[in-house]
Amino acid sequence: MTIQITMPGEKLIQGNEACVMGAIASGCNFYGGYPITPSSEIAEHMVRRMPKVGGVSIQMEDEISALASIIGASLAGSKAMTATSGPGFSLMQEHIGFAAMAEVPCVIVNVMRGGPSTGMPTSPSQGDVMQARWGTHGDHPAIVLAPASVGEVFDLTVKAFNLAERFRTPVILLYDEIIGHTRESVSLPESVTVIDRVTPDDALEEFWPKEADPDGVPAMSPFGDGRRFHVTGLAHDHRGFPTNDTAVAEALINRLHRKIDAHLDEVIEVEEYLLDDADVAIFAYGIVGRSAKLAVERARLNGIKAGLIRPLTLWPFPTAQVAEVARKVDTIVVAEMNLGQLVGEVERAAKGQAEVVSHLRTGGEPVTPTALEEVLAKIDGGNA
Amino acid sequence: MTDVKIDIQPDMTTEVTATERADVRSYLRQWAMPHVLCPGCAHGIVLRSFLEAVDQLQLDQDKIAMVAGIGCSSRLAGYVDFCTLHGTHGRAPAFATGLKLARPDLNVVVVTGDGDGLAIGGNHLIHAARRNIDMTVLLLNNSIYGMTGGQAAPTTPEGAIASTAPQGHIEPGFDACKLLMGAGASYVARVFAANPIEMTKVMMDGLSHPGFAFIELVSDCPEYFGRYNKIGGGPEMLNWIAVRDEGIAGPLSEKRFVEHIPVKPPAIGVKSGVLQREIRPVYAGVRAAEGQHT
Numbered sequence A: 001m002t003i004q005i006t007m008p009g010e011k012l013i014q015g016n017e018a019c020v021m022g023a024i025a026s027g028c029n030f031y032g033g034y035p036i037t038p039s040s041e042i043a044e045h046m047v048r049r050m051p052k053v054g055g056v057s058i059q060m061e062d063e064i065s066a067l068a069s070i071i072g073a074s075l076a077g078s079k080a081m082t083a084t085s086g087p088g089f090s091l092m093q094e095h096i097g098f099a100a101m102a103e104v105p106c107v108i109v110n111v112m113r114g115g116p117s118t119g120m121p122t123s124p125s126q127g128d129v130m131q132a133r134w135g136t137h138g139d140h141p142a143i144v145l146a147p148a149s150v151g152e153v154f155d156l157t158v159k160a161f162n163l164a165e166r167f168r169t170p171v172i173l174l175y176d177e178i179i180g181h182t183r184e185s186v187s188l189p190e191s192v193t194v195i196d197r198v199t200p201d202d203a204l205e206e207f208w209p210k211e212a213d214p215d216g217v218p219a220m221s222p223f224g225d226g227r228r229f230h231v232t233g234l235a236h237d238h239r240g241f242p243t244n245d246t247a248v249a250e251a252l253i254n255r256l257h258r259k260i261d262a263h264l265d266e267v268i269e270v271e272e273y274l275l276d277d278a279d280v281a282i283f284a285y286g287i288v289g290r291s292a293k294l295a296v297e298r299a300r301l302n303g304i305k306a307g308l309i310r311p312l313t314l315w316p317f318p319t320a321q322v323a324e325v326a327r328k329v330d331t332i333v334v335a336e337m338n339l340g341q342l343v344g345e346v347e348r349a350a351k352g353q354a355e356v357v358s359h360l361r362t363g364g365e366p367v368t369p370t371a372l373e374e375v376l377a378k379i380d381g382g383n384a
Numbered sequence B: 001m002t003d004v005k006i007d008i009q010p011d012m013t014t015e016v017t018a019t020e021r022a023d024v025r026s027y028l029r030q031w032a033m034p035h036v037l038c039p040g041c042a043h044g045i046v047l048r049s050f051l052e053a054v055d056q057l058q059l060d061q062d063k064i065a066m067v068a069g070i071g072c073s074s075r076l077a078g079y080v081d082f083c084t085l086h087g088t089h090g091r092a093p094a095f096a097t098g099l100k101l102a103r104p105d106l107n108v109v110v111v112t113g114d115g116d117g118l119a120i121g122g123n124h125l126i127h128a129a130r131r132n133i134d135m136t137v138l139l140l141n142n143s144i145y146g147m148t149g150g151q152a153a154p155t156t157p158e159g160a161i162a163s164t165a166p167q168g169h170i171e172p173g174f175d176a177c178k179l180l181m182g183a184g185a186s187y188v189a190r191v192f193a194a195n196p197i198e199m200t201k202v203m204m205d206g207l208s209h210p211g212f213a214f215i216e217l218v219s220d221c222p223e224y225f226g227r228y229n230k231i232g233g234g235p236e237m238l239n240w241i242a243v244r245d246e247g248i249a250g251p252l253s254e255k256r257f258v259e260h261i262p263v264k265p266p267a268i269g270v271k272s273g274v275l276q277r278e279i280r281p282v283y284a285g286v287r288a289a290e291g292q293h294t
Ligand code: SF4
Pocket: B036, B037, B038, B040, B041, B042, B043, B072, B142, B146, B147, B220, B221, B222, B223, B224
């Protein structure tokens, strides 16, 4: 489905505001949140805008209940979102797992700030990348998107809703404080393509809530529409009913992964820049991806054959794309605002085909273009 | 609560006799049987009373959403043929809040226990009460953690034996109804599982209340509480809780389904009946008034 957005065109907006606009363009009609810096603007915009689109907004008592409320709303047929930052994201882990297991579409925004613990509320960080993948217990799938600009926040919020609906799964939008608070001029599209969850077409009495189609995604009926069914976070069978049958549980958990892994082309998005003849590539995401792009351009002016691979999808990890880059270049520089979270994934994908080095910052300082330019110059000098 | 007036009590005059009791099997997922509850557990009596209330009120089966947490009482949601959500430990009121705001036409019922609702989920419960979200909360209080094997709960009486209180519990327990009255619940009632007909009547009353209705069902756990405290099995436990029932304006009914079996009476009695009732605006979330959005 394609829907028109009102007021398209050039706008000067903040990253967090772009997130709200992307959500509304996607059909979001329920917001449940809890205030936390640096994400609070999302709640503040939502409470003003939800009533205008016929939606509902509520400020819950904590982040645990914020995510619970949107899961409840999603089961009732709403498109629902919550937003938070580090400490709140920690509290949400319980229900990220529930949404994955019960297959409830929802979007969770984590505007990353410095950690651990309350850390640095107004400073940027990329410290939650592994938490976004592995924070909740048990084997579970994860889709995590990382925009690098205000415009991309809009685009990836739309994509987050679409993937959540398409695969009946929670989707995490991960960006840092800088992107959340930066104001940039963005041109909003005239229209966006919106995907809605598949609803069952079989007769009421033949409906089982967890009977998956060949794609691995079960059709979803909203509560109150005549199909009466059970939803649980316990391992369950196709009827949605708890089971201790290990074979049934194994098949369920495998299906939760397969439904996404079999459609990586719909999920994974990567920007590749000047890689064709590159000797060295920077792997960077989010705001660091922008520093890296500038560093690559400056290095090129100095005759260094540098390129950039910037994943917009962090999880599932773009293993094939990174492996391809590793075949082309001698060195991959992994730049992150943490003490090394995706570098291990890059090494795993590169399989020794390229040397992998990392450039890391923590404590709230961003990775600057100048710093990366120096890294590229040093690598080039060492190879010369 | 010393000066609660009798006029907040539901109409208890309608006689319901055992032979007239409704056939509630159409509200059960027969395919999901047998259930997980232990023999003699009073949770089944509570469930039957609830289904009778649904039947008496002629509620639309398709429009009932039952939301539960984790524990023996919360497992009831799996066996009733409504839309049912078996969520996470203690969070049922939060799931139910989102559900109700998104679909105000649904009749939302939360089923929780004393550990689920008062320990890990206490925060969600008091905030749902404060907001006056239109839902009915059934809190089955058996004074112990049953599903995990008989550990002490926030309602375990001082001195009672639990697997994590082998010498007798050293903490004071919560009075769930006082807690909810303090949180501003617009309807608060307590009924004892020994009195199934009263349970049905109070549940009918609570389900009809516009706003947040909290009903504490004093239930039991013969498997752990009864065994550890040497009270006995199902009938003995039912009687043990029945003798704690002080009523509020005299006994709610003369009917008792349990024959008197002598047991050591518990130290404290508790009031039952409707303890608080007020009509105040029902919370609907931040949304446009009807017809205002374009
Ligand atoms: S453990 Fe206790 S509360 Fe749970 S089903 Fe058995 S008797 Fe009932």
